[in-house]
Amino acid sequence: MLAVFMVLSPRDRPRYHAESSCLGFRPQLDIEKNLILIDKNTSRNGLNPYVKSLNEYLRIYYWKQDNNNGFNQTKIFKISNPGDCILQNQYGFSNGKPCILVKMNKIVGFIPKPGYLLEDGHAFKSVGCRSNSNAIAIHCYGENGHDDNCGSLETKWFSYEGKKERQDVYQAPYIWVQFNEVKPNVLINVMCRIFGGNINFDRKSSRALTRFQIYIYKRYTKT
Secondary structure, three states: OHHHHHHHOOOOOOOOOOOOOOEEEEOOOOOOOOEEEEEOOOOOOOOOHHHHHHHHHHHHHHOOOOOOOOOOOOOOOOOOOOOOOOHHHHHHHHHOOOEEEEEEOOOEOOOOOOOOOHHHHHHHHHHOOOOOOOEEEEEEEEOOOOOEEEEEEEHHHOOEOOOEOOEOOOOOOEEEEEOOOOOOOOOEEEEEEEEOOOOOOEOOOOEOEEEEEEEEEOOOOOO
């Protein structure tokens, strides 16, 4: 029965898949947890685990194309000006200004439409994201009103068409969200949501959004 199922299943893509995408974030050391905990009192001899997690995720973006391997149609995604969000700066984790990578999860054949749904019109305009005929907007904000910011993903990086010869070479588009003024010992709850003309947002079911928490622990010494 298993052999029959494998014969009938597509080689490089799932037979069934969702029709709209949601967001994810990195670094994420535990898939079940969304807390990013930074201990400023701990001196590390090795690589910061959050930096290591980002390095592992970004490996696909450093992959070199070989025109002879049949993968030459892969689009190379690159952010021209990542600011402090680079390995040489430890993605901001070394100086307490962490960079969080926010991405769209891969859905085979899905191409997001710029704009927003009618019911999201008020929310889109109130957050101040700019309209772009070639991109979809991502809005990140503190659920307790701590921070607000907008980014965008150009639709030219879609769609994901599955693996090629069972190798995943697709470079999913992403944005960097950097936190420059994080107060120590204060838990920050962040939610990022995406706007699109064919993306249904639902806060209760966590559709078209991702959540994470940032906590910088600092122990103060008595003088």
